[in-house]
Amino acid sequence: MKTLSNSQTQVEIGSITEGSLSSILQAYEIHNLIIIVDENTHDCCLEYMITSFPELKRAEVILLPVGEENKVMEVCFQVWQAFTEYGFGRKDLVINLGGGVVTDMGGFIASIFKRGLKFINIPTSLLGMVDAAIGGKTGIDLDNFKNQLGTFSHPTHVFIDPIFLSTLPGEEIFNGYAEMLKHALIKDQELWSKIRTIHSEEELTTKEIIWTSVKIKNDIVEGDPSENGERKVLNFGHTIGHALESYFLDKTPISHGHAVALGMCAESFISMKREWISKEDFTDIETTITASFPMISLNADEVSAVISLMYQDKKNESGKILGSLLNGIGSCLYDIELSEKEIGESLFHLSLLANPMN
Ligand SMILES: NC(=O)c1ccc[n+]([C@@H]2O[C@H](COP(=O)([O-])OP(=O)(O)OC[C@H]3O[C@@H](n4cnc5c(N)ncnc54)[C@H](O)[C@@H]3O)[C@@H](O)[C@H]2O)c1
The missing domain is CATH 1.20.1090.10 (Dehydroquinate synthase-like - alpha domain)
Incomplete structure:
Protein backbone atom coordinates (compact mmCIF):
# COMPACT_ATOMS: atom_id res chain seq x y z
CA MET A 1 0.00 0.00 0.00
CA LYS A 2 1.35 3.43 -1.00
CA THR A 3 0.03 6.57 0.64
CA LEU A 4 0.16 10.18 -0.46
CA SER A 5 -1.21 13.05 1.54
CA ASN A 6 -1.93 16.63 0.78
CA SER A 7 -3.31 19.07 3.30
CA GLN A 8 -6.90 18.03 2.55
CA THR A 9 -6.89 14.43 1.40
CA GLN A 10 -5.18 11.12 2.06
CA VAL A 11 -4.68 9.08 -1.12
CA GLU A 12 -4.07 5.32 -0.79
CA ILE A 13 -3.00 3.19 -3.74
CA GLY A 14 -3.13 -0.58 -3.49
CA SER A 15 -5.59 -3.21 -2.38
CA ILE A 16 -8.49 -1.35 -0.76
CA THR A 17 -8.97 -4.22 1.68
CA GLU A 18 -5.52 -3.58 3.15
CA GLY A 19 -5.97 0.16 3.69
CA SER A 20 -7.70 2.36 6.22
CA LEU A 21 -11.25 2.18 4.84
CA SER A 22 -12.44 -0.36 7.38
CA SER A 23 -11.47 1.80 10.34
CA ILE A 24 -13.02 4.86 8.69
CA LEU A 25 -16.32 3.03 8.26
CA GLN A 26 -16.23 1.89 11.86
CA ALA A 27 -15.95 5.51 12.96
CA TYR A 28 -19.33 6.11 11.26
CA GLU A 29 -20.99 3.30 13.22
CA ILE A 30 -23.87 5.45 14.48
CA HIS A 31 -24.17 7.54 11.30
CA ASN A 32 -25.46 6.90 7.81
CA LEU A 33 -23.29 5.61 4.99
CA ILE A 34 -24.35 6.60 1.49
CA ILE A 35 -22.81 4.93 -1.58
CA ILE A 36 -23.24 6.76 -4.89
CA VAL A 37 -22.80 4.58 -7.99
CA ASP A 38 -23.84 4.66 -11.64
CA GLU A 39 -25.55 1.76 -13.35
CA ASN A 40 -22.25 0.16 -14.43
CA THR A 41 -20.40 0.52 -11.15
CA HIS A 42 -23.54 -0.73 -9.39
CA ASP A 43 -23.24 -3.93 -11.44
CA CYS A 44 -19.44 -4.25 -11.58
CA CYS A 45 -18.01 -2.80 -8.35
CA LEU A 46 -20.61 -2.59 -5.58
CA GLU A 47 -20.76 -6.25 -4.68
CA TYR A 48 -16.98 -6.42 -4.24
CA MET A 49 -17.16 -3.48 -1.84
CA ILE A 50 -20.03 -4.91 0.20
CA THR A 51 -18.41 -8.34 0.37
CA SER A 52 -15.07 -6.85 1.41
CA PHE A 53 -16.54 -4.41 3.94
CA PRO A 54 -19.52 -5.86 5.86
CA GLU A 55 -20.07 -2.37 7.39
CA LEU A 56 -21.41 -1.35 3.96
CA LYS A 57 -24.34 -3.80 4.09
CA ARG A 58 -26.41 -1.14 5.86
CA ALA A 59 -25.43 1.66 3.44
CA GLU A 60 -28.08 3.40 1.35
CA VAL A 61 -27.22 3.09 -2.34
CA ILE A 62 -27.93 6.02 -4.65
CA LEU A 63 -28.00 5.01 -8.32
CA LEU A 64 -27.10 7.60 -10.96
CA PRO A 65 -27.77 7.20 -14.68
CA VAL A 66 -24.60 6.52 -16.72
CA GLY A 67 -22.81 9.14 -18.78
CA GLU A 68 -21.68 12.73 -19.16
CA GLU A 69 -25.12 13.74 -20.49
CA ASN A 70 -26.47 12.97 -17.01
CA LYS A 71 -23.88 15.07 -15.13
CA VAL A 72 -26.55 17.74 -14.74
CA MET A 73 -28.53 19.64 -12.12
CA GLU A 74 -31.78 17.71 -12.74
CA VAL A 75 -30.13 14.51 -11.49
CA CYS A 76 -28.60 16.34 -8.49
CA PHE A 77 -32.06 17.65 -7.48
CA GLN A 78 -33.42 14.11 -7.39
CA VAL A 79 -30.52 12.95 -5.23
CA TRP A 80 -30.86 15.89 -2.82
CA GLN A 81 -34.59 15.09 -2.52
CA ALA A 82 -33.70 11.46 -1.72
CA PHE A 83 -31.11 12.64 0.85
CA THR A 84 -33.84 14.76 2.49
CA GLU A 85 -36.34 11.88 2.53
CA TYR A 86 -33.74 9.58 4.13
CA GLY A 87 -32.97 12.31 6.68
CA PHE A 88 -29.23 12.40 5.95
CA GLY A 89 -27.25 14.94 7.93
CA ARG A 90 -23.82 16.47 8.21
CA LYS A 91 -22.38 13.65 10.31
CA ASP A 92 -23.07 11.11 7.55
CA LEU A 93 -20.53 9.91 4.99
CA VAL A 94 -20.89 9.85 1.20
CA ILE A 95 -18.84 7.26 -0.71
CA ASN A 96 -18.50 7.94 -4.43
CA LEU A 97 -17.84 4.65 -6.22
CA GLY A 98 -17.37 5.21 -9.93
CA GLY A 99 -15.63 7.00 -12.76
CA GLY A 100 -15.13 10.73 -13.12
CA VAL A 101 -18.82 11.42 -13.66
CA VAL A 102 -19.73 9.81 -10.31
CA THR A 103 -16.88 11.43 -8.35
CA ASP A 104 -17.47 14.88 -9.94
CA MET A 105 -21.24 14.78 -9.41
CA GLY A 106 -21.22 12.84 -6.13
CA GLY A 107 -18.65 15.27 -4.72
CA PHE A 108 -20.79 18.21 -5.88
CA ILE A 109 -23.93 16.69 -4.34
CA ALA A 110 -22.14 16.07 -1.03
CA SER A 111 -20.49 19.48 -0.94
CA ILE A 112 -23.76 21.38 -1.40
CA PHE A 113 -26.14 19.35 0.77
CA LYS A 114 -26.63 21.00 4.19
CA ARG A 115 -23.49 23.06 3.41
CA GLY A 116 -21.33 20.00 3.05
CA LEU A 117 -21.15 16.31 3.96
CA LYS A 118 -17.82 14.56 4.20
CA PHE A 119 -17.11 12.31 1.23
CA ILE A 120 -14.56 9.82 0.02
CA ASN A 121 -13.80 8.85 -3.57
CA ILE A 122 -13.23 5.32 -4.77
CA PRO A 123 -12.44 5.76 -8.47
CA THR A 124 -13.23 2.77 -10.67
CA SER A 125 -12.09 4.08 -14.08
CA LEU A 126 -8.46 4.71 -14.98
CA LEU A 127 -9.27 8.36 -15.72
CA GLY A 128 -10.88 8.66 -12.30
CA MET A 129 -7.84 7.09 -10.62
CA VAL A 130 -5.17 9.24 -12.22
CA ASP A 131 -7.14 12.46 -12.38
CA ALA A 132 -10.82 13.09 -11.63
CA ALA A 133 -11.00 11.65 -8.11
CA ILE A 134 -8.06 13.66 -6.79
CA GLY A 135 -7.66 17.40 -6.43
CA GLY A 136 -10.99 18.49 -4.98
CA LYS A 137 -12.74 19.81 -8.07
CA THR A 138 -16.39 18.79 -8.11
CA GLY A 139 -18.78 19.78 -10.84
CA ILE A 140 -21.65 19.32 -13.23
CA ASP A 141 -22.41 20.59 -16.72
CA LEU A 142 -24.93 23.31 -17.64
CA ASP A 143 -26.45 23.69 -21.11
CA ASN A 144 -23.61 21.73 -22.72
CA PHE A 145 -20.94 23.84 -20.98
CA LYS A 146 -18.55 21.53 -19.18
CA ASN A 147 -18.27 21.78 -15.39
CA GLN A 148 -20.00 25.17 -15.40
CA LEU A 149 -21.27 24.61 -11.84
CA GLY A 150 -19.01 23.25 -9.16
CA THR A 151 -17.07 23.66 -5.96
CA PHE A 152 -13.58 23.14 -4.67
CA SER A 153 -14.36 20.47 -2.05
CA HIS A 154 -11.83 17.87 -1.13
CA PRO A 155 -12.63 14.25 -0.34
CA THR A 156 -11.18 13.20 2.99
CA HIS A 157 -9.78 10.05 1.38
CA VAL A 158 -9.25 8.59 -2.08
CA PHE A 159 -8.78 4.84 -2.42
CA ILE A 160 -7.19 3.77 -5.70
CA ASP A 161 -7.36 0.02 -6.28
CA PRO A 162 -6.53 -1.24 -9.79
CA ILE A 163 -8.72 -4.30 -9.13
CA PHE A 164 -11.72 -2.28 -10.33
CA LEU A 165 -10.12 -1.89 -13.76
CA SER A 166 -10.69 -5.59 -14.53
CA THR A 167 -14.26 -4.81 -15.64
CA LEU A 168 -13.53 -1.46 -17.31
CA PRO A 169 -14.02 -1.58 -21.11
N1 LIG B 1 -12.62 16.78 -11.14
C1 LIG B 1 -11.56 16.70 -11.92
O1 LIG B 1 -10.47 17.18 -11.59
C2 LIG B 1 -11.68 15.99 -13.24
C3 LIG B 1 -10.52 15.68 -13.97
C4 LIG B 1 -10.66 14.97 -15.16
C5 LIG B 1 -11.92 14.58 -15.59
N2 LIG B 1 -13.02 14.91 -14.86
C6 LIG B 1 -14.37 14.49 -15.31
O2 LIG B 1 -14.40 13.07 -15.33
C7 LIG B 1 -15.39 12.65 -16.26
C8 LIG B 1 -14.83 11.54 -17.11
O3 LIG B 1 -14.50 10.46 -16.25
P1 LIG B 1 -14.57 8.95 -16.78
O4 LIG B 1 -13.84 8.85 -18.04
O5 LIG B 1 -14.22 8.08 -15.65
O6 LIG B 1 -16.12 8.81 -17.18
P2 LIG B 1 -17.33 7.97 -16.55
O7 LIG B 1 -17.48 8.21 -15.11
O8 LIG B 1 -18.50 8.25 -17.42
O9 LIG B 1 -16.85 6.46 -16.73
C9 LIG B 1 -16.69 5.95 -18.03
C10 LIG B 1 -17.56 4.70 -18.24
O10 LIG B 1 -16.98 3.63 -17.54
C11 LIG B 1 -17.95 3.03 -16.68
N3 LIG B 1 -17.21 2.46 -15.56
C12 LIG B 1 -16.50 3.14 -14.62
N4 LIG B 1 -15.85 2.27 -13.84
C13 LIG B 1 -16.14 1.02 -14.29
C14 LIG B 1 -15.73 -0.28 -13.91
N5 LIG B 1 -14.84 -0.49 -12.93
N6 LIG B 1 -16.25 -1.33 -14.59
C15 LIG B 1 -17.10 -1.14 -15.64
N7 LIG B 1 -17.50 0.08 -16.05
C16 LIG B 1 -17.01 1.14 -15.38
C17 LIG B 1 -18.90 4.13 -16.35
O11 LIG B 1 -20.14 3.65 -15.92
C18 LIG B 1 -18.98 4.85 -17.70
O12 LIG B 1 -19.86 4.15 -18.55
C19 LIG B 1 -15.78 13.88 -17.06
O13 LIG B 1 -17.04 14.33 -16.63
C20 LIG B 1 -14.71 14.89 -16.72
O14 LIG B 1 -15.18 16.22 -16.81
C21 LIG B 1 -12.91 15.59 -13.70
Whole structure:
Protein backbone atom coordinates (compact mmCIF):
# COMPACT_ATOMS: atom_id res chain seq x y z
CA MET A 1 0.00 0.00 0.00
CA LYS A 2 1.35 3.43 -1.00
CA THR A 3 0.03 6.57 0.64
CA LEU A 4 0.16 10.18 -0.46
CA SER A 5 -1.21 13.05 1.54
CA ASN A 6 -1.93 16.63 0.78
CA SER A 7 -3.31 19.07 3.30
CA GLN A 8 -6.90 18.03 2.55
CA THR A 9 -6.89 14.43 1.40
CA GLN A 10 -5.18 11.12 2.06
CA VAL A 11 -4.68 9.08 -1.12
CA GLU A 12 -4.07 5.32 -0.79
CA ILE A 13 -3.00 3.19 -3.74
CA GLY A 14 -3.13 -0.58 -3.49
CA SER A 15 -5.59 -3.21 -2.38
CA ILE A 16 -8.49 -1.35 -0.76
CA THR A 17 -8.97 -4.22 1.68
CA GLU A 18 -5.52 -3.58 3.15
CA GLY A 19 -5.97 0.16 3.69
CA SER A 20 -7.70 2.36 6.22
CA LEU A 21 -11.25 2.18 4.84
CA SER A 22 -12.44 -0.36 7.38
CA SER A 23 -11.47 1.80 10.34
CA ILE A 24 -13.02 4.86 8.69
CA LEU A 25 -16.32 3.03 8.26
CA GLN A 26 -16.23 1.89 11.86
CA ALA A 27 -15.95 5.51 12.96
CA TYR A 28 -19.33 6.11 11.26
CA GLU A 29 -20.99 3.30 13.22
CA ILE A 30 -23.87 5.45 14.48
CA HIS A 31 -24.17 7.54 11.30
CA ASN A 32 -25.46 6.90 7.81
CA LEU A 33 -23.29 5.61 4.99
CA ILE A 34 -24.35 6.60 1.49
CA ILE A 35 -22.81 4.93 -1.58
CA ILE A 36 -23.24 6.76 -4.89
CA VAL A 37 -22.80 4.58 -7.99
CA ASP A 38 -23.84 4.66 -11.64
CA GLU A 39 -25.55 1.76 -13.35
CA ASN A 40 -22.25 0.16 -14.43
CA THR A 41 -20.40 0.52 -11.15
CA HIS A 42 -23.54 -0.73 -9.39
CA ASP A 43 -23.24 -3.93 -11.44
CA CYS A 44 -19.44 -4.25 -11.58
CA CYS A 45 -18.01 -2.80 -8.35
CA LEU A 46 -20.61 -2.59 -5.58
CA GLU A 47 -20.76 -6.25 -4.68
CA TYR A 48 -16.98 -6.42 -4.24
CA MET A 49 -17.16 -3.48 -1.84
CA ILE A 50 -20.03 -4.91 0.20
CA THR A 51 -18.41 -8.34 0.37
CA SER A 52 -15.07 -6.85 1.41
CA PHE A 53 -16.54 -4.41 3.94
CA PRO A 54 -19.52 -5.86 5.86
CA GLU A 55 -20.07 -2.37 7.39
CA LEU A 56 -21.41 -1.35 3.96
CA LYS A 57 -24.34 -3.80 4.09
CA ARG A 58 -26.41 -1.14 5.86
CA ALA A 59 -25.43 1.66 3.44
CA GLU A 60 -28.08 3.40 1.35
CA VAL A 61 -27.22 3.09 -2.34
CA ILE A 62 -27.93 6.02 -4.65
CA LEU A 63 -28.00 5.01 -8.32
CA LEU A 64 -27.10 7.60 -10.96
CA PRO A 65 -27.77 7.20 -14.68
CA VAL A 66 -24.60 6.52 -16.72
CA GLY A 67 -22.81 9.14 -18.78
CA GLU A 68 -21.68 12.73 -19.16
CA GLU A 69 -25.12 13.74 -20.49
CA ASN A 70 -26.47 12.97 -17.01
CA LYS A 71 -23.88 15.07 -15.13
CA VAL A 72 -26.55 17.74 -14.74
CA MET A 73 -28.53 19.64 -12.12
CA GLU A 74 -31.78 17.71 -12.74
CA VAL A 75 -30.13 14.51 -11.49
CA CYS A 76 -28.60 16.34 -8.49
CA PHE A 77 -32.06 17.65 -7.48
CA GLN A 78 -33.42 14.11 -7.39
CA VAL A 79 -30.52 12.95 -5.23
CA TRP A 80 -30.86 15.89 -2.82
CA GLN A 81 -34.59 15.09 -2.52
CA ALA A 82 -33.70 11.46 -1.72
CA PHE A 83 -31.11 12.64 0.85
CA THR A 84 -33.84 14.76 2.49
CA GLU A 85 -36.34 11.88 2.53
CA TYR A 86 -33.74 9.58 4.13
CA GLY A 87 -32.97 12.31 6.68
CA PHE A 88 -29.23 12.40 5.95
CA GLY A 89 -27.25 14.94 7.93
CA ARG A 90 -23.82 16.47 8.21
CA LYS A 91 -22.38 13.65 10.31
CA ASP A 92 -23.07 11.11 7.55
CA LEU A 93 -20.53 9.91 4.99
CA VAL A 94 -20.89 9.85 1.20
CA ILE A 95 -18.84 7.26 -0.71
CA ASN A 96 -18.50 7.94 -4.43
CA LEU A 97 -17.84 4.65 -6.22
CA GLY A 98 -17.37 5.21 -9.93
CA GLY A 99 -15.63 7.00 -12.76
CA GLY A 100 -15.13 10.73 -13.12
CA VAL A 101 -18.82 11.42 -13.66
CA VAL A 102 -19.73 9.81 -10.31
CA THR A 103 -16.88 11.43 -8.35
CA ASP A 104 -17.47 14.88 -9.94
CA MET A 105 -21.24 14.78 -9.41
CA GLY A 106 -21.22 12.84 -6.13
CA GLY A 107 -18.65 15.27 -4.72
CA PHE A 108 -20.79 18.21 -5.88
CA ILE A 109 -23.93 16.69 -4.34
CA ALA A 110 -22.14 16.07 -1.03
CA SER A 111 -20.49 19.48 -0.94
CA ILE A 112 -23.76 21.38 -1.40
CA PHE A 113 -26.14 19.35 0.77
CA LYS A 114 -26.63 21.00 4.19
CA ARG A 115 -23.49 23.06 3.41
CA GLY A 116 -21.33 20.00 3.05
CA LEU A 117 -21.15 16.31 3.96
CA LYS A 118 -17.82 14.56 4.20
CA PHE A 119 -17.11 12.31 1.23
CA ILE A 120 -14.56 9.82 0.02
CA ASN A 121 -13.80 8.85 -3.57
CA ILE A 122 -13.23 5.32 -4.77
CA PRO A 123 -12.44 5.76 -8.47
CA THR A 124 -13.23 2.77 -10.67
CA SER A 125 -12.09 4.08 -14.08
CA LEU A 126 -8.46 4.71 -14.98
CA LEU A 127 -9.27 8.36 -15.72
CA GLY A 128 -10.88 8.66 -12.30
CA MET A 129 -7.84 7.09 -10.62
CA VAL A 130 -5.17 9.24 -12.22
CA ASP A 131 -7.14 12.46 -12.38
CA ALA A 132 -10.82 13.09 -11.63
CA ALA A 133 -11.00 11.65 -8.11
CA ILE A 134 -8.06 13.66 -6.79
CA GLY A 135 -7.66 17.40 -6.43
CA GLY A 136 -10.99 18.49 -4.98
CA LYS A 137 -12.74 19.81 -8.07
CA THR A 138 -16.39 18.79 -8.11
CA GLY A 139 -18.78 19.78 -10.84
CA ILE A 140 -21.65 19.32 -13.23
CA ASP A 141 -22.41 20.59 -16.72
CA LEU A 142 -24.93 23.31 -17.64
CA ASP A 143 -26.45 23.69 -21.11
CA ASN A 144 -23.61 21.73 -22.72
CA PHE A 145 -20.94 23.84 -20.98
CA LYS A 146 -18.55 21.53 -19.18
CA ASN A 147 -18.27 21.78 -15.39
CA GLN A 148 -20.00 25.17 -15.40
CA LEU A 149 -21.27 24.61 -11.84
CA GLY A 150 -19.01 23.25 -9.16
CA THR A 151 -17.07 23.66 -5.96
CA PHE A 152 -13.58 23.14 -4.67
CA SER A 153 -14.36 20.47 -2.05
CA HIS A 154 -11.83 17.87 -1.13
CA PRO A 155 -12.63 14.25 -0.34
CA THR A 156 -11.18 13.20 2.99
CA HIS A 157 -9.78 10.05 1.38
CA VAL A 158 -9.25 8.59 -2.08
CA PHE A 159 -8.78 4.84 -2.42
CA ILE A 160 -7.19 3.77 -5.70
CA ASP A 161 -7.36 0.02 -6.28
CA PRO A 162 -6.53 -1.24 -9.79
CA ILE A 163 -8.72 -4.30 -9.13
CA PHE A 164 -11.72 -2.28 -10.33
CA LEU A 165 -10.12 -1.89 -13.76
CA SER A 166 -10.69 -5.59 -14.53
CA THR A 167 -14.26 -4.81 -15.64
CA LEU A 168 -13.53 -1.46 -17.31
CA PRO A 169 -14.02 -1.58 -21.11
CA GLY A 170 -10.77 -1.25 -23.13
CA GLU A 171 -11.67 2.11 -24.68
CA GLU A 172 -12.17 3.54 -21.18
CA ILE A 173 -8.60 2.48 -20.28
CA PHE A 174 -7.39 4.66 -23.16
CA ASN A 175 -9.43 7.60 -21.85
CA GLY A 176 -7.33 7.41 -18.70
CA TYR A 177 -4.22 7.12 -20.86
CA ALA A 178 -4.98 10.60 -22.26
CA GLU A 179 -4.70 12.21 -18.81
CA MET A 180 -1.57 10.16 -18.06
CA LEU A 181 0.02 11.47 -21.26
CA LYS A 182 -0.96 14.97 -20.13
CA HIS A 183 0.73 14.57 -16.75
CA ALA A 184 3.91 13.38 -18.48
CA LEU A 185 3.89 16.16 -21.08
CA ILE A 186 3.44 18.97 -18.56
CA LYS A 187 5.81 17.72 -15.87
CA ASP A 188 7.88 14.62 -16.50
CA GLN A 189 10.01 14.07 -19.61
CA GLU A 190 11.17 10.67 -18.35
CA LEU A 191 7.60 9.46 -17.86
CA TRP A 192 6.76 10.74 -21.36
CA SER A 193 9.57 8.67 -22.91
CA LYS A 194 8.28 5.61 -21.09
CA ILE A 195 4.54 6.03 -21.40
CA ARG A 196 4.32 7.03 -25.05
CA THR A 197 5.45 3.61 -26.16
CA ILE A 198 2.87 1.76 -24.06
CA HIS A 199 -0.03 0.34 -26.01
CA SER A 200 -1.27 -2.52 -23.87
CA GLU A 201 -3.97 -2.22 -21.25
CA GLU A 202 -1.94 -4.39 -18.85
CA GLU A 203 1.05 -2.02 -18.88
CA LEU A 204 -1.18 1.03 -18.44
CA THR A 205 -2.90 -0.33 -15.38
CA THR A 206 0.02 -1.33 -13.18
CA LYS A 207 0.09 0.14 -9.70
CA GLU A 208 3.47 1.76 -10.39
CA ILE A 209 2.45 3.67 -13.51
CA ILE A 210 -0.81 4.81 -11.90
CA TRP A 211 1.16 5.92 -8.85
CA THR A 212 3.57 8.05 -10.93
CA SER A 213 0.69 9.83 -12.60
CA VAL A 214 -1.26 10.35 -9.38
CA LYS A 215 1.83 11.79 -7.71
CA ILE A 216 2.28 14.40 -10.43
CA LYS A 217 -1.31 15.57 -10.03
CA ASN A 218 -1.19 15.44 -6.23
CA ASP A 219 2.02 17.51 -6.08
CA ILE A 220 0.63 20.18 -8.40
CA VAL A 221 -2.66 20.39 -6.48
CA GLU A 222 -0.85 20.59 -3.15
CA GLY A 223 1.09 23.62 -4.38
CA ASP A 224 -2.01 25.45 -5.62
CA PRO A 225 -5.25 23.90 -4.30
CA SER A 226 -7.56 26.69 -5.52
CA GLU A 227 -6.04 27.00 -9.01
CA ASN A 228 -4.71 30.53 -8.73
CA GLY A 229 -1.53 29.75 -10.69
CA GLU A 230 0.57 26.62 -11.29
CA ARG A 231 -2.41 24.23 -11.08
CA LYS A 232 -3.63 25.68 -14.38
CA VAL A 233 -0.99 23.59 -16.20
CA LEU A 234 -3.30 20.63 -15.55
CA ASN A 235 -5.67 22.27 -18.04
CA PHE A 236 -3.25 21.61 -20.91
CA GLY A 237 -5.33 20.11 -23.73
CA HIS A 238 -8.56 21.13 -22.02
CA THR A 239 -9.23 24.56 -23.59
CA ILE A 240 -9.73 22.98 -27.00
CA GLY A 241 -10.63 19.56 -25.54
CA HIS A 242 -13.52 20.80 -23.40
CA ALA A 243 -14.92 22.83 -26.30
CA LEU A 244 -14.83 19.73 -28.54
CA GLU A 245 -16.45 17.61 -25.82
CA SER A 246 -19.19 20.25 -25.36
CA TYR A 247 -19.72 20.63 -29.12
CA PHE A 248 -20.32 16.91 -29.63
CA LEU A 249 -22.32 16.34 -26.41
CA ASP A 250 -25.75 16.59 -28.09
CA LYS A 251 -24.52 15.11 -31.42
CA THR A 252 -22.28 12.04 -31.30
CA PRO A 253 -20.69 12.43 -27.84
CA ILE A 254 -16.96 11.87 -27.54
CA SER A 255 -15.48 10.83 -24.21
CA HIS A 256 -13.59 13.25 -21.98
CA GLY A 257 -10.29 11.38 -22.49
CA HIS A 258 -10.69 11.36 -26.28
CA ALA A 259 -11.49 15.10 -26.26
CA VAL A 260 -8.44 15.85 -24.10
CA ALA A 261 -6.22 13.79 -26.44
CA LEU A 262 -7.49 15.82 -29.42
CA GLY A 263 -7.07 19.03 -27.41
CA MET A 264 -3.46 18.15 -26.53
CA CYS A 265 -2.67 17.47 -30.19
CA ALA A 266 -4.21 20.80 -31.27
CA GLU A 267 -2.60 22.82 -28.46
CA SER A 268 0.80 21.20 -29.14
CA PHE A 269 0.38 22.25 -32.78
CA ILE A 270 0.04 25.86 -31.54
CA SER A 271 3.20 25.45 -29.41
CA MET A 272 5.03 24.13 -32.46
CA LYS A 273 3.84 27.05 -34.61
CA ARG A 274 5.09 29.46 -31.91
CA GLU A 275 8.40 27.54 -31.92
CA TRP A 276 7.96 26.74 -28.23
CA ILE A 277 8.45 23.05 -28.99
CA SER A 278 10.44 21.55 -31.86
CA LYS A 279 8.84 19.96 -34.92
CA GLU A 280 10.32 16.63 -33.79
CA ASP A 281 8.67 16.89 -30.37
CA PHE A 282 5.37 17.82 -31.99
CA THR A 283 5.62 14.85 -34.36
CA ASP A 284 6.24 12.55 -31.37
CA ILE A 285 3.15 13.93 -29.62
CA GLU A 286 1.00 13.69 -32.73
CA THR A 287 2.16 10.15 -33.51
CA THR A 288 1.54 9.00 -29.94
CA ILE A 289 -1.96 10.47 -29.85
CA THR A 290 -3.04 9.31 -33.31
CA ALA A 291 -1.86 5.78 -32.46
CA SER A 292 -4.46 5.54 -29.69
CA PHE A 293 -7.25 8.02 -30.49
CA PRO A 294 -9.29 8.61 -33.66
CA MET A 295 -8.98 12.09 -35.18
CA ILE A 296 -12.07 14.12 -36.05
CA SER A 297 -12.89 16.26 -39.02
CA LEU A 298 -14.54 19.68 -38.68
CA ASN A 299 -15.75 22.01 -41.45
CA ALA A 300 -15.35 25.80 -41.24
CA ASP A 301 -18.76 26.33 -39.56
CA GLU A 302 -17.99 23.67 -36.99
CA VAL A 303 -14.59 25.21 -36.25
CA SER A 304 -16.34 28.56 -35.60
CA ALA A 305 -18.88 26.88 -33.33
CA VAL A 306 -16.13 25.15 -31.32
CA ILE A 307 -14.22 28.44 -30.96
CA SER A 308 -17.42 30.17 -29.72
CA LEU A 309 -17.73 27.54 -26.99
CA MET A 310 -14.19 28.38 -25.81
CA TYR A 311 -15.33 31.82 -24.72
CA GLN A 312 -17.25 30.11 -21.89
CA ASP A 313 -14.11 28.47 -20.50
CA LYS A 314 -13.60 29.15 -16.79
CA LYS A 315 -9.91 29.93 -17.32
CA ASN A 316 -10.64 32.99 -19.46
CA GLU A 317 -10.19 36.55 -18.30
CA SER A 318 -11.37 39.86 -19.81
CA GLY A 319 -13.07 38.07 -22.72
CA LYS A 320 -9.80 36.51 -23.90
CA ILE A 321 -9.34 32.78 -24.50
CA LEU A 322 -6.60 31.62 -22.15
CA GLY A 323 -4.97 28.21 -22.17
CA SER A 324 -1.91 26.28 -21.06
CA LEU A 325 0.76 25.53 -23.66
CA LEU A 326 3.85 23.32 -23.66
CA ASN A 327 7.16 25.11 -23.91
CA GLY A 328 9.09 21.86 -23.90
CA ILE A 329 8.43 18.21 -23.12
CA GLY A 330 7.75 18.12 -19.38
CA SER A 331 7.24 21.88 -19.18
CA CYS A 332 4.09 23.97 -19.50
CA LEU A 333 3.11 27.65 -19.25
CA TYR A 334 -0.35 28.85 -18.19
CA ASP A 335 -2.57 31.92 -18.76
CA ILE A 336 -1.47 32.09 -22.39
CA GLU A 337 -3.77 34.02 -24.69
CA LEU A 338 -4.78 31.93 -27.71
CA SER A 339 -5.94 33.73 -30.85
CA GLU A 340 -8.93 32.53 -32.87
CA LYS A 341 -6.61 32.24 -35.88
CA GLU A 342 -4.19 29.83 -34.24
CA ILE A 343 -7.01 27.78 -32.66
CA GLY A 344 -8.70 27.58 -36.07
CA GLU A 345 -5.46 26.43 -37.74
CA SER A 346 -4.92 23.79 -35.08
CA LEU A 347 -8.45 22.42 -35.56
CA PHE A 348 -7.96 22.33 -39.34
CA HIS A 349 -4.75 20.41 -38.69
CA LEU A 350 -6.75 17.78 -36.73
CA SER A 351 -9.14 17.55 -39.69
CA LEU A 352 -6.21 16.99 -42.04
CA LEU A 353 -5.01 14.15 -39.83
CA ALA A 354 -8.53 12.66 -40.00
CA ASN A 355 -8.67 13.01 -43.81
CA PRO A 356 -5.06 12.88 -44.99
CA MET A 357 -6.09 12.74 -48.69
CA ASN A 358 -7.74 16.23 -48.58
N1 LIG B 1 -12.62 16.78 -11.14
C1 LIG B 1 -11.56 16.70 -11.92
O1 LIG B 1 -10.47 17.18 -11.59
C2 LIG B 1 -11.68 15.99 -13.24
C3 LIG B 1 -10.52 15.68 -13.97
C4 LIG B 1 -10.66 14.97 -15.16
C5 LIG B 1 -11.92 14.58 -15.59
N2 LIG B 1 -13.02 14.91 -14.86
C6 LIG B 1 -14.37 14.49 -15.31
O2 LIG B 1 -14.40 13.07 -15.33
C7 LIG B 1 -15.39 12.65 -16.26
C8 LIG B 1 -14.83 11.54 -17.11
O3 LIG B 1 -14.50 10.46 -16.25
P1 LIG B 1 -14.57 8.95 -16.78
O4 LIG B 1 -13.84 8.85 -18.04
O5 LIG B 1 -14.22 8.08 -15.65
O6 LIG B 1 -16.12 8.81 -17.18
P2 LIG B 1 -17.33 7.97 -16.55
O7 LIG B 1 -17.48 8.21 -15.11
O8 LIG B 1 -18.50 8.25 -17.42
O9 LIG B 1 -16.85 6.46 -16.73
C9 LIG B 1 -16.69 5.95 -18.03
C10 LIG B 1 -17.56 4.70 -18.24
O10 LIG B 1 -16.98 3.63 -17.54
C11 LIG B 1 -17.95 3.03 -16.68
N3 LIG B 1 -17.21 2.46 -15.56
C12 LIG B 1 -16.50 3.14 -14.62
N4 LIG B 1 -15.85 2.27 -13.84
C13 LIG B 1 -16.14 1.02 -14.29
C14 LIG B 1 -15.73 -0.28 -13.91
N5 LIG B 1 -14.84 -0.49 -12.93
N6 LIG B 1 -16.25 -1.33 -14.59
C15 LIG B 1 -17.10 -1.14 -15.64
N7 LIG B 1 -17.50 0.08 -16.05
C16 LIG B 1 -17.01 1.14 -15.38
C17 LIG B 1 -18.90 4.13 -16.35
O11 LIG B 1 -20.14 3.65 -15.92
C18 LIG B 1 -18.98 4.85 -17.70
O12 LIG B 1 -19.86 4.15 -18.55
C19 LIG B 1 -15.78 13.88 -17.06
O13 LIG B 1 -17.04 14.33 -16.63
C20 LIG B 1 -14.71 14.89 -16.72
O14 LIG B 1 -15.18 16.22 -16.81
C21 LIG B 1 -12.91 15.59 -13.70
